[in-house]
Amino acid sequence: MSLWLQRSRGDQAYWEVAAANFKHAIGLSSELVMEHLHCFIQSDIGYENSINVMLKDLFKLLVSCVAEPTESISRVGCSCIR
Secondary structure (H helix, E strand, C coil): CHHHHHHCCCCHHHHHHHHHHHHHHHHHHHHHHHHHHHHHHHHCCCCHHHHHHHHHHHHHHHHHHHCCCCHHHHHHHHHHHC
């Protein structure tokens, strides 16, 4: 997904084609990370490193979305952070 964000730099027309797929993918990814986070917390086996890496990568991606000049992509990033 970060490749989608990199490809869009300087090309507003890119999001006209890719926005719907990107929004769907980022929403599903956020949901997947949260489901895994709940499973790891309940298992109590010591997945702290995995949890930290997943959350760090997800927040980096969401912050990149929020910083995107295209309003619809920025709004998706904000929504997923909530």
